[in-house]
Amino acid sequence: MASEVLWYIIPREGAYPWEPSGRRQVDLGYLTQLAATVERLGFSGALLATDLYDVWPLGSALAAATGPGFKPLLAVHPGLIAPTLLAKMALTFDNLFGGRLRFNVVNGSTTALREYGLDVEHDERYALSAEYWSIVKRLTAGEVFDHRGRFYDLKSAGASFGDLRPVQTPHVPLWFGGSSEPGIEMAAQHVDVYLTWGEPAHLLKEKLERVRQRAAAHGRTLRIGLRLHLIVRDTEDEAWAAADRLLDVTSQETYARQLGGNAAEDGVGWQRQFRQHGGRVPARARELETHPNLWPGMSLFRPGPGTAVVGSAAQVIERLKEYEELGVDTFILSANPLLEEAYRIGETILPALREHPS
Template identity: 85%
Template sequence: MASEFLWYVIPREGAYPWEPEGRRPVDLGYLRQLAGAVDRLGFSGALLATDLYDVWPLGSALAASTSPRFKPLLAVHPGLISPTLLAKTALTFDALFGGRLRFNVVNGSTRALKEYGLHLEHDERYALSAEYWSIVKRLTAGEVFDHHGRFYRLENAGASLRELTPVQEPYIPLWFGGSSPAGIEMAAEQVDVYLTWAEPPHLLKEKLDRVRERAAAHGRRLRFGLRVHLIVRDTEDEAWAAADRLLRVTSEATYARQLGAKAAEDGVGWQRQFGGHGGRVPDRARELEEHPNLWPGMSLFRPGPGTAVVGSTAQVTDRLREYESLGIDTFILSGNPLLEEAYRVAETVLPALGVRV
């Protein structure tokens, strides 16, 4: 089936961690336990998302306690630090941990990035990102060069990194998701794996076809990955009952905060996801089912990818195979709690897809 399955690691953990009562205490020991389970269960690594902790110390701690097959996918915003400094950090990580690093390019939102002093509108963010990552790719490939661009002017870039021999070739790979024309163009030019959130297959096919077309125009071919949450149980009824419970335990304050934030977002991916429910909180989860077993309701109460595949093991497997038929060869999966659901998915879904645990 798919060539690669990753899990998800963040410090907000529990049955429904968007609520205080649904959250469990998390420390370094717990995060190492989670990463160790992911490492042993047949996943090839994990996405470490932008969240409460910075990804670099977290990624270093987990890489130091896992095997060489565990490859951290670190979420990084372009433009927050110098591309040369990022390249040095990345080359150091790869030198210490044997070439296991992958970048998850996160462009963020205009509103959120103002906190960091980055004041760019939607399309400008992608223009900066394209220039930034073109520089980082050259630096992590070991080049020394001058660069005079729209956002950056570098002299003798890479000279101080000469003794940091790159481990990965041709450079540290870039994974990225963006649904706007500007985002798709940036992906077509720069990235190696195009990531998308789950959508009804016919809509996703249209988007992937656009990405393929733009990549071909640049003489490139990309791999495709899917970031999706799973609610998998022994039966379909049990899975939807679990989704219903998430709606019941979520507070009105959380709904108001999350839906208000989503409505203000300028990202096309956010807008497409929001369209799956229109801001309506249903009485029963299945009222929002937009394709067999596809539920956009997670975005009602949690940030990030808000679509889940809900169903029995056979149904979840069928949906993932359906996405695979569109060209998806990499899946970044999650479930709550992350620790217990990593075991459940590894013991049910992965074997059904031919992955040895």
């Protein structure tokens, strides 16, 4: 039984929102409607990713419009906000909204972070992240301390927080995904939920075994989460036809931008996904089926998690149960459009993930 199933909320919404023709108008009313739907359907919250809107005002607005069942998972790049200030923002959020905040630690790419004045290469990003989040964890646990490290020199950190006390214990939870050795080591030492993207089960099993071994070496155990896109229809043929349509409606400009722009991407997670399709745009989606119902084609036209599970509800549930057998207890799911598909997934897939085994 999955302990948590989250949905996905970004303002870039529609049937195929990577194209202007597939994108709908989104405003605050729409996004609060989506968040309320996610909560009503029984998802435990939603990932608010780095996209058009900054996650802090978006997360605050959605938390104010929902109840305790909606827990925002905010994507945050370490280093862009001073750790002491981030901790104060987190404690404020939790005090206002009843301890619902979780952090999705995003290490980003060297190129993207340069826009914000942060120039750190791949392995250095993880060293920064480890120090940064160790500070944030202590501050959101209510500690006051001095710290002198490679990146930060803090005096009486947390002393100015006064009566702003932690709501969650032992600290605001950290969720994180990294497939490189520095990423896995960072996760093993510091995070609470290790996130991964969808891959064939034998490849994922190998990676998760490494993660567990490294966590055990530090005397820790981690929850395991999986981020997946779903294409669910009444029949398998209808689901693959829906995937074919995504290929058909995507412009050559989008393919060129997505594949060319990420050719030099230094993230190991992206590289693992890219190897599943090799940058080839097929005539039909199923040509890229790497494992029953697994399709890596989403990364041909959108950033981030590029694997979709494609099939009937029964087939999709079967694949998700296979991941549960590997120890995955948390899912972050999405499908387009986010609003309509939240209903479809909430009514066909979510109940099966909530069932206790007989």
